[in-house]
Each structure stands twice: as structure tokens, then as C-alpha cells.
Amino acid sequence: MDTGSAFDLAVVGLGPAGRAVASRAAARGLSVLALDPRPEAVWSPTYGIWGDELNELPESVVRARVAGPELRARRRHTLHRDYLVLDNLALQQALPLDAVEVRRARLEDADLVDLLGSRPGQARVVVDARGARPEGHLPDDPAPAQTAYGIVVPAEDAAPALDGAAGLLMDWRTDWADEGDRRGTPTFLYAIPLGQGRVLLEETCLAAAPAMTIPELKRRLRRRLVSRGIRPAVVDAPLEREIVRIPMRGRGHGPAEGILAVGTAGRGGNLVTGYSVAHSLRHADELARAIGTGLRGEGRLPSEIDPTGPGDLLREMGLRALLRLDVDGTLELFEAFGRLPVQAQRDFMSRDSTAPAMASAMWGVFRRMPPRAKRALVAATLGPSRGRLSRSSARIPLEG
Numbered sequence: 001m002d003t004g005s006a007f008d009l010a011v012v013g014l015g016p017a018g019r020a021v022a023s024r025a026a027a028r029g030l031s032v033l034a035l036d037p038r039p040e041a042v043w044s045p046t047y048g049i050w051g052d053e054l055n056e057l058p059e060s061v062v063r064a065r066v067a068g069p070e071l072r073a074r075r076r077h078t079l080h081r082d083y084l085v086l087d088n089l090a091l092q093q094a095l096p097l098d099a100v101e102v103r104r105a106r107l108e109d110a111d112l113v114d115l116l117g118s119r120p121g122q123a124r125v126v127v128d129a130r131g132a133r134p135e136g137h138l139p140d141d142p143a144p145a146q147t148a149y150g151i152v153v154p155a156e157d158a159a160p161a162l163d164g165a166a167g168l169l170m171d172w173r174t175d176w177a178d179e180g181d182r183r184g185t186p187t188f189l190y191a192i193p194l195g196q197g198r199v200l201l202e203e204t205c206l207a208a209a210p211a212m213t214i215p216e217l218k219r220r221l222r223r224r225l226v227s228r229g230i231r232p233a234v235v236d237a238p239l240e241r242e243i244v245r246i247p248m249r250g251r252g253h254g255p256a257e258g259i260l261a262v263g264t265a266g267r268g269g270n271l272v273t274g275y276s277v278a279h280s281l282r283h284a285d286e287l288a289r290a291i292g293t294g295l296r297g298e299g300r301l302p303s304e305i306d307p308t309g310p311g312d313l314l315r316e317m318g319l320r321a322l323l324r325l326d327v328d329g330t331l332e333l334f335e336a337f338g339r340l341p342v343q344a345q346r347d348f349m350s351r352d353s354t355a356p357a358m359a360s361a362m363w364g365v366f367r368r369m370p371p372r373a374k375r376a377l378v379a380a381t382l383g384p385s386r387g388r389l390s391r392s393s394a395r396i397p398l399e400g
């Protein structure tokens, strides 16, 4: 390919989304420059994906496999899919950067625009993969966010929390609350074995605007775990801690003119679950191929990644409901979700499901809810926000 001395592609940010695109593009013969302030760092979050989302990735990237994790709402539901915890180092090794020119750098928006071009040192395509908040998280960010506080403890100590389940994807029972007082924003327990005798126990607020604070999540987790019989000393001195902050709408605005945004820098996150990793990994090669084809003049270069489609409008409705439902409404919603057929559960949770599949899954949830909960869901989807109103939560845009 005749590129002069410009790179074919520059990828800014080497999280899962950026690394996957950089690696796949280099494997397809493109000259690739990748920039990140810590390019050698092993990703620290505990990433989970479903077994059927592994696609062509090798089994070595799986740190732990949980067969049939459970969902608890009013009742106990087994989700008939394997849930995988990824081994981040192995995943990074499965996305090699040997053929990529990697540089240590932190780039601002304007730097990405300067990088775009056909002069030496520039790149003909620039992909922004700097994540949702390249400038860091703002303490008073009004945007809807998922937050969680988690601890890693020995499996034998975690057993009372799991209550016989292989893993708990979402346990919506309300033992986080003071006796008889279940007001406030709903949260759930995520309890997943990590392998090597360790379990992650994480109190999660699926979505709130502004985000639920970490001290509140920590308080709820402690109350919940101690009430299930876990010793306070185990809760207070865990092997590790994890803090999760996921802006549900990603960055909330598009990239600069001419720049492509991938992963949570763009629209790669699922508005309902906050997850993005499976989607980014799945589409990286397709994106690399499209860029290669476009650069060779054999097709059009992509002008946008993850363009808004009707499925996103439905997921936005789902996010609106999650932001507004109270504890009982949320319990009924997930009780109905737990009773869906497995394909509909997959469609509800996947960033890749089509609008008809998403609509059908949402309808399946709705029609399984009792009448009072249905009314609450309609009111939540159309009505005012729960809790403090913020500009962005009061006026939920249907686009980014």
C-alpha cells in the first residue's frame, strides 16, 4: 500500500477497543501507530463477557467460566449461558502489537485532529479510543453512570453471599436496606468466582444520574454481606478492591470532524448494561478490514463507527426506565427478565441485537410484569426522574 511516510492508521488509546483495532489492522497489513500514556499496562478492571461472545478468541483469555449464573429478583432464575471472566494479560497477548508502532503519549482532542493527514508522522485514518472520560472522572458529573464497589475475598468466605449459586449476575434482593426501608435507588449484588479460590462481590448501581456514590455502595455491600453471615473482618479487609464507574452514554458527544471513535469513546457501550468489551472485540476485525478496503480505494472509508440505529432508541428507553424505577419496580422488571427465554435474555443484553429483537425482548419483559408494575414501567419510561434532577437526567436526549 502506498502511504508515503504517513501511517495508514493511528489509534489513540489502548484499552480493549483500541488495542483490538490496532492489532487487527496490523494483522491485515496496515501501518499502524498506537498512542497511550501507559501502553504496557495490563488492564485492571474485571471484564466479563458471555461464553457465546468469545467468537474466535482463544480459550486462554478465559480466567474463569461460570456455568449458569443466577439472577435473583422475586424468585431464583438460572441464566442458561456461560459467563466468562477474562484474563486481561492473556487477552492483551491475544491482541499482539508486535507489528504496531507504539508510543507513550497523552493526546488532547486537538492533537487527534493534527494527527490526521498524509504528511510524515500523520495518519490517514485516526481512531479515538481514549475511553469515555479521557480527562478523568468529574466528581459532580451529572451524566447517568453505573457505579459499583467490589471486594475480592476467598471463596470459602464468600459462600454465604452466593447462597448455593455458581455465580450471581444480579441479585436484586434488598438485604442492603435497613429493615423495612427499601426507599432509594435500587442496587444489586454481582458475585462472580474469579478462579484460584477467589470471588468478586460487588454492589452495583446499574444506572443513576448523578451516579450513586462509592461510600453508599460500600455501606450497602457491607450491610448485605454481614446480614448473610459473612464476617465483618472479611468485608473490611478484602484481598482486593474494585471501583467501577461507567458513563452509560459514553462520552456523550461525537468525535471531532474526520476522526472515528470506537469503544466507550464512541457509541460502543450498551446503554442498558454499560458493557462494551464484547462488542469492541467482536467488531475490531470488521473495522480494520473496512479501513484497509477504504484506504486501497476499493470501498468507502467508514465515516462513523456504531451509528445510531433504532435499537439504540429502544436501549435509550430502557435506560430511562432504569433511571426512574423504584426498588419494587426494578425487582418486577428483573423478575420478568429472569422468566424470558434465553434467546430473548441475550437480545435484551447484547449491544449487537437488532431493533426487532430488542423490541421483542422488551415486550417479553413487559407482558410478564404484573399490571401495577406495568403501569410503573410506563410512567418511569415517560415520567420525571427519580431522585435529584440534573440537566442531563431531566432531559434525556435520544441521541448521544
Ligand SMILES: Cc1cc2nc3c(=O)[nH]c(=O)nc-3n(C[C@H](O)[C@H](O)[C@H](O)COP(=O)(O)OP(=O)(O)OC[C@H]3O[C@@H](n4cnc5c(N)ncnc54)[C@H](O)[C@@H]3O)c2cc1C
Residues within 6 Å of the ligand: 012, 013, 014, 015, 016, 017, 018, 035, 036, 037, 038, 044, 045, 046, 047, 048, 049, 105, 106, 107, 108, 129, 130, 131, 132, 133, 134, 135, 242, 243, 244, 245, 246, 262, 263, 264, 265, 268, 274, 275, 276, 277, 278
Ligand atoms: C472496573 C470496571 C469494570 C468493568 N467491567 C466490565 C465488564 O465486565 N464488561 C464490559 O463489557 N464492560 C465493563 N466495563 C465497562 C467498559 O466496557 C470498560 O470501561 C472498557 O474498559 C471500555 O473499553 P475502551 O477501550 O472503550 O476504553 P478504556 O478501557 O477506558 O481505554 C481507554 C484507553 O485510552 C487511554 N487514554 C485515556 N486518555 C488518553 C489520552 N488523553 N491520550 C491517549 N490515550 C488515552 C487509557 O490509558 C486507556 O488505555 C467496566 C468498567 C470498569 C471501570
